[in-house]
Amino acid sequence: MEEIAVTSSSHTYKIVIGENIRFQLKSFLPKTYSSILIISDESVAPLYINDIRSNFTEEQVFQTVLPSGEQTKSMDTFYNVHTDAINAGLDRNSLIIALGGGVVGDLAGFVAATFMRGIDYIQIPTTILAHDSSVGGKVAINHKLGKNLIGSFYPPRAVIYDVETLQTLSAREIRSGYAELVKEALIADQEFFNLLLKTDIQQVTAEELQSHLSLGIKIKANIVQEDEMESGVRMYLNLGHTLGHALEAELGYGTLTHGEAVAIGLLFTLHVSENMFSKQIASHSLIQWLKENNYPFKLQQLDEHALLLKMKSDKKTVNSKIKMVLLEDIGSPVVKELTDQQILDFLHSFNRKLVTE
Ligand SMILES: NC(=O)c1ccc[n+]([C@@H]2O[C@H](COP(=O)([O-])OP(=O)(O)OC[C@H]3O[C@@H](n4cnc5c(N)ncnc54)[C@H](O)[C@@H]3O)[C@@H](O)[C@H]2O)c1
Ligand SMILES: O=C(O)C(=O)C[C@@H](O)[C@H](O)[C@H](O)COP(=O)(O)O
Numbered sequence: 001m002e003e004i005a006v007t008s009s010s011h012t013y014k015i016v017i018g019e020n021i022r023f024q025l026k027s028f029l030p031k032t033y034s035s036i037l038i039i040s041d042e043s044v045a046p047l048y049i050n051d052i053r054s055n056f057t058e059e060q061v062f063q064t065v066l067p068s069g070e071q072t073k074s075m076d077t078f079y080n081v082h083t084d085a086i087n088a089g090l091d092r093n094s095l096i097i098a099l100g101g102g103v104v105g106d107l108a109g110f111v112a113a114t115f116m117r118g119i120d121y122i123q124i125p126t127t128i129l130a131h132d133s134s135v136g137g138k139v140a141i142n143h144k145l146g147k148n149l150i151g152s153f154y155p156p157r158a159v160i161y162d163v164e165t166l167q168t169l170s171a172r173e174i175r176s177g178y179a180e181l182v183k184e185a186l187i188a189d190q191e192f193f194n195l196l197l198k199t200d201i202q203q204v205t206a207e208e209l210q211s212h213l214s215l216g217i218k219i220k221a222n223i224v225q226e227d228e229m230e231s232g233v234r235m236y237l238n239l240g241h242t243l244g245h246a247l248e249a250e251l252g253y254g255t256l257t258h259g260e261a262v263a264i265g266l267l268f269t270l271h272v273s274e275n276m277f278s279k280q281i282a283s284h285s286l287i288q289w290l291k292e293n294n295y296p297f298k299l300q301q302l303d304e305h306a307l308l309l310k311m312k313s314d315k316k317t318v319n320s321k322i323k324m325v326l327l328e329d330i331g332s333p334v335v336k337e338l339t340d341q342q343i344l345d346f347l348h349s350f351n352r353k354l355v356t357e
């Protein structure tokens, strides 16, 4: 079992990574609670919700099980979960437990941030991707016009990552989660990037996976501790997301998984960076790896102007000027403002490059 502490502006919380720790939840909670609401989804609940409930024999425990998938991060679901919390009689001393991937984590965290102006919640991530979403306190729902446009910074009281739950993930979700690990490696750690590029992610052992997750989480935790509210270095965690989020919104939420969209966004970032800084960084090796691991990476027939418009709803945009996180090299991210024409030109040349791959 490994523990990593993260200090936020309101409190310090632990990320605990290990096998079977979903059965020891009480030992990781900061206090006792008057009641508990577990929020999960239709794929995760049948697998793990009873394990979570078995930790609480004395408390009143309620549960809300949501449809699986990105469309659940909506205003309607957010409102309905608040209704469930009110009907269950939750009070300011209640706890919300987010049991699931990033969708459940982001939504449940935002409910916790807003219910009675904020109550405690913990994250129990069950996807590889959620090593990222469960840490750092970004909680949100989507708007049709853009990803995560309605949300808050609201750190959890604990993150309990039982890696045993990852054994039931599909090949697609393994792929999706590894995209954010590649992102963290590109931001901060050449050696980690090299290691990932040697990895066949569908054959990874439990030990290797846990070690990759631990490396990724440490990169994320260090950044969010330094810049919780994203006024500086936290923007680096958005590598690949300016295009990634635009693709998710433009194609319709859930068409690509978040990680699939980020993977394309990372390739685009490398394409722009290599052109702007006139050097090879890693686009060739990344494209090979994405192919070997069956990532979808063609932009299809997407309208470049429509993508540009969606890219403008990125939270890094100020005065309608798009800012992208680029790489001067692996481990050396920078934030650069690009003109609309530059974005259109890069989208066009990127599209042409992908067609020949
Ligand atoms: N807050 C942040 O900092 C942050 C960071 C990264 C991503 N995100 C958000 O996270 C979301 C994506 O998260 P995700 O990829 O975990 O998606 P997800 O929550 O939709 O989970 C993916 C799929 O796997 C299923 N699933 C989850 N755990 C499972 C398990 N153990 N076994 C079998 N099936 C399981 C889910 O039901 C779902 O169908 C996006 O909305 C993204 O914007 C947020
Ligand atoms: O934690 C962060 O900061 C990130 O940017 C992590 C991203 O992987 C994540 O997808 C996040 O939700 C994106 O944030 P947003 O502010 O662009 O919505």
Ligand SMILES: [Zn+2]
Pocket: 132, 180, 241, 258, 262
């Ligand atoms: Zn992301």
